[in-house]
Amino acid sequence: MGPRQCEVCKEAQSKYKCPSCLIPYCSLPCFKKHKEIPCAKPVSVEAKPPLILLRERSYEVGEQSWMLQKAQLESVATSNEIRDALKDEELRKLICKIDCSPDAENELDKAMEGQIFREFTDKILSIVSQEQSVVAEKR
Template identity: 30%
Template sequence: MQLCAVCDQQAPKYRCPACQVRYCSVGCCKKHKEECKPQARPATAAAPEGRQPCAGAEEPLAVHDLLNEDDQTDAVPLPSLKQLGESEALRDLLLNPHLRRLLAAVDGAQNKAEAMKTAMQEPLFVEFADQCLKVVEPADTEIY
């Protein structure tokens, strides 16, 4: 996981549009502005209201900014994510309130790995995970 380039203590939430340095807070933004060395870069749209600790100088981080190389290899491409949203089989499974509670528990857990391990003991959750994988990584039709 990356750390703030200024304080080196917290995960960065923002990126300087002038030099691409990542930082975590208003204080770090101000400190960075004193030493910023801008790079030539095309202009971008302003950040949304309420997310402007450097007077509009930062951009929110994208997913690829938060993931290291190993995590990025496991990232699901956007078209596949859209297919998940369009899957009737997943939609049918999500009608089950028990599955929704399991998903909420995993999402809200402090220790996600442990929560996933527990959830994978539930046949309904395994069925959901399998269905997600079928959409994201469809099996090859050829047999080798």
């Protein structure tokens, strides 16, 4: 396969690929322009299923105020700080252990005893509270 054209500017030869959607781009300015619109990894028909599937669970929430709003969830999901933290294999294993446990609440309590998980949850709470402040200011 020969050199590919930058999919952003359509002028230069691409040197890089977007880590998310794999489109070719030629430079940092083109990458920044491309990232102005969220992208995702292309889904292949022959794609293998992920090794770890997190189960979807429904939980009864005592107070409506405990539920995160869509903007709060999006802030957590798009946070570079959270994404960087999730690169830690120990943290990912803890999260999977909690998710796969029949007694998830007990596993969560155990995980909170460790520094890495506490720091991770503190980061999430910080992002959620910042987003909550932004929403409150808009009202």
